Amino acid sequence: MSANGTVGWQDLQAKILERLHTRYWGPGELIPGEAELAKEFGCARATVNRALRSVAEAGLLDRRRKAGTRVAVHPVRKATLDIPIIRKEIEERSFDYGYSLLFRGIKKAPASCRSRLELEVGATALRVEALHTANGAPYVLEERWINPKAIDDLDKEDFMQLSANEWLVMKASFSGGDISFSAELVTKTQASRLRIPEGSAVFVVDRKTWNKDHAITWAKLTYAPGYRMHTLI
Amino acid sequence: MSANGTVGWQDLQAKILERLHTRYWGPGELIPGEAELAKEFGCARATVNRALRSVAEAGLLDRRRKAGTRVAVHPVRKATLDIPIIRKEIEERSFDYGYSLLFRGIKKAPASCRSRLELEVGATALRVEALHTANGAPYVLEERWINPKAIDDLDKEDFMQLSANEWLVMKASFSGGDISFSAELVTKTQASRLRIPEGSAVFVVDRKTWNKDHAITWAKLTYAPGYRMHTLI
DNA sequence: CAGTGGTCTAGACCACAAG
DNA sequence: TTGTGGTCTAGACCACTGG
Numbered sequence: 460m461s462a463n464g465t466v467g468w469q470d471l472q473a474k475i476l477e478r479l480h481t482r483y484w485g486p487g488e489l490i491p492g493e494a495e496l497a498k499e500f501g502c503a504r505a506t507v508n509r510a511l512r513s514v515a516e517a518g519l520l521d522r523r524r525k526a527g528t529r530v531a532v533h534p535v536r537k538a539t540l541d542i543p544i545i546r547k548e549i550e551e552r553s554f555d556y557g558y559s560l561l562f563r564g565i566k567k568a569p570a571s572c573r574s575r576l577e578l579e580v581g582a583t584a585l586r587v588e589a590l591h592t593a594n595g596a597p598y599v600l601e602e603r604w605i606n607p608k609a610i611d612d613l614d615k616e617d618f619m620q621l622s623a624n625e626w627l628v629m630k631a632s633f634s635g636g637d638i639s640f641s642a643e644l645v646t647k648t649q650a651s652r653l654r655i656p657e658g659s660a661v662f663v664v665d666r667k668t669w670n671k672d673h674a675i676t677w678a679k680l681t682y683a684p685g686y687r688m689h690t691l692i
Numbered sequence: 693m694s695a696n697g698t699v700g701w702q703d704l705q706a707k708i709l710e711r712l713h714t715r716y717w718g719p720g721e722l723i724p725g726e727a728e729l730a731k732e733f734g735c736a737r738a739t740v741n742r743a744l745r746s747v748a749e750a751g752l753l754d755r756r757r758k759a760g761t762r763v764a765v766h767p768v769r770k771a772t773l774d775i776p777i778i779r780k781e782i783e784e785r786s787f788d789y790g791y792s793l794l795f796r797g798i799k800k801a802p803a804s805c806r807s808r809l810e811l812e813v814g815a816t817a818l819r820v821e822a823l824h825t826a827n828g829a830p831y832v833l834e835e836r837w838i839n840p841k842a843i844d845d846l847d848k849e850d851f852m853q854l855s856a857n858e859w860l861v862m863k864a865s866f867s868g869g870d871i872s873f874s875a876e877l878v879t880k881t882q883a884s885r886l887r888i889p890e891g892s893a894v895f896v897v898d899r900k901t902w903n904k905d906h907a908i909t910w911a912k913l914t915y916a917p918g919y920r921m922h923t924l925i
Numbered sequence: 926c927a928g929t930g931g932t933c934t935a936g937a938c939c940a941c942a943a944g
Numbered sequence: 945t946t947g948t949g950g951t952c953t954a955g956a957c958c959a960c961t962g963g
Contacts, residue, residue, distance in 0.1 A: 464941075492928085492929060492930080493929075493930065494929085503932095505932090507932075508932090511927085511930090513930090522929090522930065522931095523929085523930080524928085524929050524930045524931075525927080525928055525929050525930075526929075526930090527926095527929060527930080528929090528930080546928095
């Protein structure tokens with residue numbers, strides 16, 4: 460309730476969540492329409508809409524025109540993950556950030572890369588391998604392919620000081636991407652670069668980004684053991 | 693643009709995104725205020741607000757009262773993960789879901805469990821271990837502690853047919869939780885239960901849920917190798 | 926067809942924070 | 945102090961879809 464005495468959408472949201480938690484509105488049940496709730500809570504329908512929409516976006520309600528609003532039977536909770544650039548991620552944990560380029564060069568793109576970047580057989584792409592460190596210790600290994608057709612001035616940037624991760628964010632805004640997270644065993648090369656024992660389990664982020672149907676880059680980020688990705692729901 | 697000829701917030705959002713992608717509004721730049729944009733695009737300020745808010749929620753804009761709206765310098769992209777119940781997760785991949793209880797019993801809670809569930813030294817909690825299978829193959833191992841004080845009728849449920857995962861969703865609605873994802877090496881016991889080689893890397897989800905400051909359960913989900921968590925941004 | 930949510934508008938007041 | 949975003953309202957029209 461605001462100072463004004465009016466019902467704010469967040470107040471309303473809290474009341475709605477309470478009704479869900481207490482099972483006042485049980486799973487699968489049809490709840491009253493927006494107009495009715497507006498009357499009950501003494502506010503405008505737009506306010507009810509905003510509150511219900513926010514709860515629905517969290518996965519707790521199913522809303523459909525004409526059918527009305529139902530309590531989700533199997534709530535598919537949504538967790539939001541923050542995907543910062545690596546330097547920020549390290550600095551926010553109060554570590555000293557370090558970066559070193561391990562490899563940079565044009566190479567013939569392997570099949571796995573070609574399919575992701577939509578390149579033709581025999582096409583070449585820019586390969587960048589780099590290590591990000593936190594307080595001097597290896598933090599994450601970045602193995603990346605960049606589509607040379609998607610970016611201008613690619614040959615002018617040597618990635619010696621600035622990581623491809625960060626450069627691409629500045630240089631090439633992207634419209635979309637897909638990310639997958641998995642657990643893998645390190646390869647021998649990765650293990651030596653991350654200075655960890657062979658056979659370690661590592662957290663891997665596989666990310667592809669594009670801009671308007673145009674594939675830009677495909678990156679594989681291999682985190683040193685102990686890394687945890689965390690979020691609240 | 694709607695049939696009506698009015699500018700919808702999604703149309704406006706697209707135009708805003710375009711200005712960001714083309715660097716018409718560059719990183720760090722202050723963009724015009726809502727009132728001005730409303731005039732420019734010929735719509736109400738509320739519509740501009742809705743569009744700008746959605747873009748800001750995606751992490752591409754920073755909005756502050758009085759300071760105005762700026763293009764984010766280091767866009768912290770937000771990825772949303774769906775957290776379904778395990779049965780649904782398997783069924784949505786068109787696999788046959790299977791479940792078997794491995795252990796159920798009251799045990800003295802170890803320190804790691806006590807701290808998470810806010811239990812006193814010497815307290816007991818319900819331990820549940822179960823295996824979820826997809827097409828008969830082990831999919832994920834569920835190792836869970838349940839706070840007996842947080843749930844009624846806990847002793848009446850034997851978890852023989854229904855998984856604790858699913859039962860808790862129905863029985864105990866929760867108000868919040870935290871989740872972390874990591875990569876680990878399987879323990880010997882886990883390996884035999886998941887029928888995988890020792891030394892395998894596994895994707896682990898560590899989840900704690902509570903209801904109004906009251907800890908309900910702490911679950912560790914260990915996925916069989918090959919599991920990938922995927923999302924679009 | 927008709928009911929429900931989705932959205933737009935125009936105006937208003939307010940909270941916050943930069944200067 | 946004052947500008948900017950945050951939100952509420954009352955009314956309206958529309959899109960979708962269940963029956």
